[in-house]
Amino acid sequence: MSLTKELRSPASSITAYLDARLCNVDTVERVCTQRLAATSQVKASPCSDWAHLGTAFEVSIGLDLAESVPYEDLLLRRPADENDRLLRLAGFTSLNMPWGTDExxxxxxxxxxxxxxxxxxxxxxxxxxxxxxxxxxxxNLVLKIIQQDRASEPNGRFIPTPDGSHLALWQTYQARGRQQLTRLGSPVTVAPSLLSGFAVPDIILGTTLVDIKLVNEPGPQIRQWLRQLLGYVLADTDDRHQMRRVGIFVGWHMTLLDWKLAEVTDITDDTELADARREFSALCSHVMEEIRIRKK
Structure with missing residues (x-):
């Protein structure tokens, strides 16, 4: 179970709780739609796999901005030499494997x-x-495919081919997207695990939580995204990441939309935020227990 999956259900009590705490959504949707309409979109190239494009773009940004190695759950399952090459291209040095040590x-x-x-x-x-x-x-299939791909290289060195749309997005990200994110400040935390892995947001820069989205028509999904962002903020029950702003980085428009938490929710100060986190944590625990019982 994850927050993302739970929010797909309109009947979820978690969805209802978060919806009740959102405010000014109609205004936010209108402003976002107007702003994005005035922004040129990245021209898409043929894509070999649209289903994975958004996640690949998110990972390329996460590795680019991270202050420490992220995505350990993905990397630990892969060949160490390939991880080493990827991380060195991302700018990391002093690599020690497996990660998770204090080195x-x-x-x-x-x-x-x-x-x-x-x-x-x-x-x-x-x-x-x-x-x-x-x-x-x-x-078993992935092992076979990977082995075949690697073995087919005449010089024994496999170099994967980038997707055309991913390359177009990246070039525009470097030109006008990256600076929008870096201005949010530090520390930068990529894919942190909140509530014991129940919630895993994309990236936190300074005090701003940002989700990276790759859709052509963002307007109709603004409410859904704000609900998800609020869920992530409330899942940080001990306030470790000091999140006070939320944002959406709209990839095809290469535009960051961000707000103070009080601009899009009914939470106006740290006391109300702490209270909301306690309520949310208790609700999530109750929902997860119900699911556990049903699975017995």
């Missing part, structure tokens, strides 16, 4: 990659997501 993993300063380096970096990000999806579907 240092640092960043090199994010030197500019050549065109070939960018293509390889995006190819590995894409390969990471497809590998994980295949593994979940059939672990």
């Amino acid at each position: 240092a993993v640092s960043r090199s300063g994010r030197e500019s990659l050549s065109n070939e380096g960018v293509r390889e970096y995006l190819g590995w990000c894409w390969d990471l997501i497809v590998y994980d999806a295949l593994r979940k579907h059939d672990p």
Whole structure:
């Protein structure tokens, strides 16, 4: 069970609770629609797999901005030499495997990659997501496919090919997307686990929680996204990440939309936020217990 899956159900008590705490949604939707309509979209190229494009784009941004190695659950299941190549392209040095130890993993300063380096970096990000999806579907099949792909390389070095739309998105991200995110400040935390893994948001920059979305018509989904963002904020029960703003990074428009928490919810101060977190935690515990009982 996860927050994302739970929010897909209109009948969920968690969905109802979060909806009741949102405010000014109609105004936010109207402003967002107007702003995005005035922004040029990234021109899509042919895509080999639209289902994985959004996640691959999210991962490429996460690795680019992270201050420590993220996505350990994905990386630990892959060949160490391929992870090493991906992380070095992302700017990490002092790599120690397996991760999860106290040994240092640092960043090199994010030197500019050549065109070939960018293509390889995006190819590995894409390969990471497809590998994980295949593994979940059939672990034996993915091992066979990976072995075949790697063995087919005449020089023994496999370099995955980037997707065309991913490359177009990345080029625009570097030109006008990255700076919108980095201005939010630090620390940068990518894919943190909240409420024991019940909620895993995309990225936190400074005090702003940001979800990365890749849809052509965002307007109708603004309420759903705000609900999800609020759920993530409330799932940080001990206020470890100090989230006080929420944002949506709309990929095809390469535009960041962000608000103070008080602008889109009825939570106006830290006391109300702490109270809401206690209520939300208790509600989630109750829902998860009900699901556990039903599965018996």
